[in-house]
Structure formats: structure tokens, C-alpha cells
Amino acid sequence: xxxxxxxxVFPGSNCxxxxxxSWKAISxxxxxxxxxxxxxxxxxxxxxxPGGFAFGDYLRCGAIAxxxxxxxxxxxxxxxxxxxxxxxxxxxxxxxxxxxPGALNHNKNLKYLCLDVFLRVENAQTAxxxxxxKGQVIKIPISHGCGGFSxxxxxxxxxxxxxxxxxxxxxxDGSVSAEDAPNGSLDNVAGIINEGGNVLGxxxxxxxxxxxxxxxxxxxxxxxxxxxxxxxxx
Amino acid sequence: xxxxxxxxxxxxxxxxxPQGATLERALKSMGYDNVGxxxxxxxxxxxxxxENIGEAEKAANEWADRLLANHNMEHYSLTLEPLx
Numbered sequence: 368x369x370x371x372x373x374x375x376v377f378p379g380s381n382c383x384x385x386x387x388x389s390w391k392a393i394s395x396x397x398x399x400x401x402x403x404x405x406x407x408x409x410x411x412x413x414x415x416x417p418g419g420f421a422f423g424d425y426l427r428c429g430a431i432a433x434x435x436x437x438x439x440x441x442x443x444x445x446x447x448x449x450x451x452x453x454x455x456x457x458x459x460x461x462x463x464x465x466x467x468p469g470a471l472n473h474n475k476n477l478k479y480l481c482l483d484v485f486l487r488v489e490n491a492q493t494a495x496x497x498x499x500x501k502g503q504v505i506k507i508p509i510s511h512g513c514g515g516f517s518x519x520x521x522x523x524x525x526x527x528x529x530x531x532x533x534x535x536x537x538x539x540d541g542s543v544s545a546e547d548a549p550n551g552s553l554d555n556v557a558g559i560i561n562e563g564g565n566v567l568g569x570x571x572x573x574x575x576x577x578x579x580x581x582x583x584x585x586x587x588x589x590x591x592x593x594x595x596x597x598x599x600x601x
Numbered sequence: 602x603x604x605x606x607x608x609x610x611x612x613x614x615x616x617x618x619p620q621g622a623t624l625e626r627a628l629k630s631m632g633y634d635n636v637g638x639x640x641x642x643x644x645x646x647x648x649x650x651x652e653n654i655g656e657a658e659k660a661a662n663e664w665a666d667r668l669l670a671n672h673n674m675e676h677y678s679l680t681l682e683p684l685x
Contacts, residue, residue, distance in 0.1 A: 427671055434668070463671065470673035472612070477619045517616050517674045551617060 370597045372398040373411040375441070375457075377421035377432045382454065382574065386417045389574040393590040403435040412597050413450045414441055416457030418510070418572060428471060428513045429459035438464055450494055450593060451566045455511055458558070458568030467561055467568045468526070469518035471511075475551025479512040484549060486557050486571060487537040490530045493560050494596040495567045498588035504541045505585035507571035514550035514570040516559075523554060534558035534569055603684040604649055606661040610670045610677045611642035645669055648684065657681055 372390055376383045387398045390413075398415075401408065408414075421432035432438070438460075445451045445466050453461040461467045474480055483506050488499040499505070518526070526532050534557040536548040548555045550570070558569030573586030612618045620641040628636040647664075651657035661679055670677040 426669070430668060430671065462673070468673075470671050472616060472674055473619050475617060475619050477623060515617065515619075519673075551619070 370394070370396050370413065370594070371409065371411045372396065372413040372415070373401045373408065374398050374415045374417055375401050375403060375437055376417075377403045377419070377435060377460075379421045379423055380417050380419035380456070382418035382456075382572065385572075385574045386415045386454070389577045389586075389590060390415070392578055393587060394594045396594075401437060403432065403437045405440065406436040408437070408440040408444065410447070411444060411449060413452065413593060414444060416441070416451070416453040416460055417574075418455030418457060421456055421460060424456075424513070427463070428456060429461075429463040432456075432460045433463035442466065445561070445563075445566050448563060448565050450596070452495065452593070453566075453568040454572055454574065455509075455570055458570055459513065461566060461568045466566050467559055468522050469516055469553075469556075469559070471513045471570070472515040472517050473513050474511070474515055474549070476549075479510075480514070480549050481508070481510045482549070483508050484557075484571060485537050485539050485541075485547070486534045487541050487543060488533070489535055490533045490560070493533060493564055493567065494593065495560070495589055496533060496592050497595055498592040502541060504537060504539065506576070506583060507573055507586055508575045509549070509571045511550070511570055514552060516552040516554075516556040516570075518553060518556075526556075526559060527554070529562070531560050531562070532556050532558075533560050533567060534571070602651060602653065602657075604651060604654065604657040604681050605684050606647050606649060606657065607680045608645040608647070608661065608665050608669050608677055609642060609679075610645065610665075610675050611640060612675055616674045654681055654683065
């Protein structure tokens with residue numbers, strides 16, 4: 368099966384090339400950059416919405432990008448069951464678009480945070496995380512000003528009950544307490560998946576730690592997991 | 602007719618407001634011990650053309666619902682005035 372991958376580019380995206388690079392290097396397959404004005408997409412098996420500052424983060428992060436023409440196509444592909452991965456600003460855009468629940472608010476200390484954090488893999492049975500193990504602690508960089516996940520209590524319960532919190536901020540030993548979430552994220556949420564299991568959003572940047580030249584490989588299994596899912600045809 | 606709409610967008614009371622909390626601490630550190638809770642929001646002023654005030658209100662509400670406020674963490678209120 369040939370795998371078709373798109374990396375979406377909005378005005379202000381800045382991790383698009385990093386994702387193309389990581390995907391190509393790890394999968395050995397191609398990836399196309401797709402401009403946000405595209406109103407019609409082929410059936411990409413994987414769409415990556417990269418980090419950055421789409422439309423300058425004006426109004427709210429992702430609020431304006433969510434109305435770009437390409438988004439209705441991404442919603443179509445998501446409904447079809449194709450894989451959609453939103454990283455950082457991509458996660459914010461997915462919540463604004465309603466493909467994922469909740470919202471990302473200003474970091475609790477109001478600082479832009481650019482540092483390595485520890486994450487606990489909470490669900491290693493998704494299409495995106497099969498090459499991790501449950502409970503595994505990984506180190507991945509974050510780089511955001513608005514990463515505080517916010518959600519109604521009843522909806523948070525649904526996420527937890529259905530194992531849809533995929534990554535949580537944690538201490539190096541894997542324990543989780545509120546101070547391990549530097550952005551003030553509710554329940555230490557760092558990444559969540561949709562009900563269908565084909566749309567993942569996460570604030571940390573796996574593409575920044577996916578080749579050994581970058582100083583670590585903890586992000587790599589995310590890409591190998593996706594590849595395995597797509598090659599397996601599931 | 603032209604109308605001016607003021608859309609006030611605030612974080613919901615249940616949502617942590619780091620900017621408000623910072624201002625609250627700043628005012629306290631300036632010696633204003635009587636300061637209570639501080640919340641920071643946005644005021645969006647927009648001018649629109651509509652047949653009447655009812656239509657203008659409908660349009661402004663739709664824009665606020667779809668774009669200006671995020672119902673997951675914010676609520677908004679709206680006032681309208683006719684422009685000469």
C-alpha cells in the first residue's frame with residue numbers, strides 16, 4: 368500500500384519542514400506540503416497539522432486557521448477515519464475546529480515555555496502510539512505560550528473513562544502531580560485522541576526529538592507507530 | 602443602517618485566568634489590599650451594516666458564536682448602538 372502524507376502549511380506555521388523531514392527520514396516515504404487555501408485534497412492517509420503561529424495566533428490560537436479552506440477537507444478526511452495529527456498549534460487548531468474537545472489557554476505563569484518535559488504514555492494502543500509502552504516515560508520538548516488544556520469536568524471524565532488522554536506531563540519517575548504540568552494543563556493533559564481513535568492532538572513536539580542528531584529519539588516511536596498502522600492497513 | 606457592536610469576551614468563571622491573577626497580585630503588591638478577584642477579557646468593537654437592530658444583533662451573535670468566543674472556555678455579552 369502506498370501511503371500518502373500531507374503536512375499543512377498556514378501563514379505562520381513554522382514546524383512544517385521539521386515534520387516533513389522527520390516523516391521522510393523515519394518512514395522512508397514522501398510527504399507533501401499543502402497550502403491552507405487548498406479546498407480539495409486527495410485522500411491523504413495521514414495529515415499533519417504542524418506547530419507555529421497560524422495567523423499570528425490573533426484572537427485565540429487556531430481560531431482563524433480553523434476557517435481556512437483546507438480545514439473542511441481535513442474534517443472530511445477525519446470523518447473518513449484517515450489519520451490526523453496536530454502538534455502544538457496543530458492541536459490548538461483541532462480543538463478550535465471541534466475535531467478534539469477542550470481548548471488551550473494561556474500558560475499559568477504567562478510565560479512562553481520552551482523546554483524539555485517528561486511525558487507518561489497513558490495509552491499505547493492507539494494508531495499513533497503502538498510502539499510505545501503504557502506507562503513509559505519519555506522526554507519531549509514543548510514550545511508554547513498557550514498550552515493549558517481546559518475542559519468541562521464531565522467531558523474530562525469521558526476522556527479519562529475512555530482512555531483518550533494519551534500523554535500526561537509527569538515527573539522523571541513517571542509520577543503525576545499538578546506541578547509537573549508547567550503550563551497548568553488540566554489533569555496534566557499533554558495529548559488527547561478523538562472518540563474514533565484517528566485524530567491525535569498534542570502540545571509537545573515529537574518531531575524535534577526523532578533523530579539521534581537532534582539529541583534524542585523519544586519522539587521517533589510516534590512516527591514508527593503511525594507507519595506501522597498505515598502499512599498494516601488498519 | 603450602520604450599527605456598532607461591542608462584543609465583550611470573558612473567560613468562564615471556572616477557567617483559570619493567569620492574566621487576571623497576575624494583575625490581582627500586582628495590585629495587592631502596590632498596597633491596594635481591598636482588591637478582590639480580577640478577570641481579564643477582550644472587547645471587540647465592530648461596525649456592521651444591517652436592515653434593523655434585530656438583524657444586526659442576529660449577525661453579531663452569529664459572528665461571536667462562530668469566531669469571536671470559544672465556548673469551551675469563554676462567554677460573551679453583546680451591546681449594539683445605531684451609528685449616525
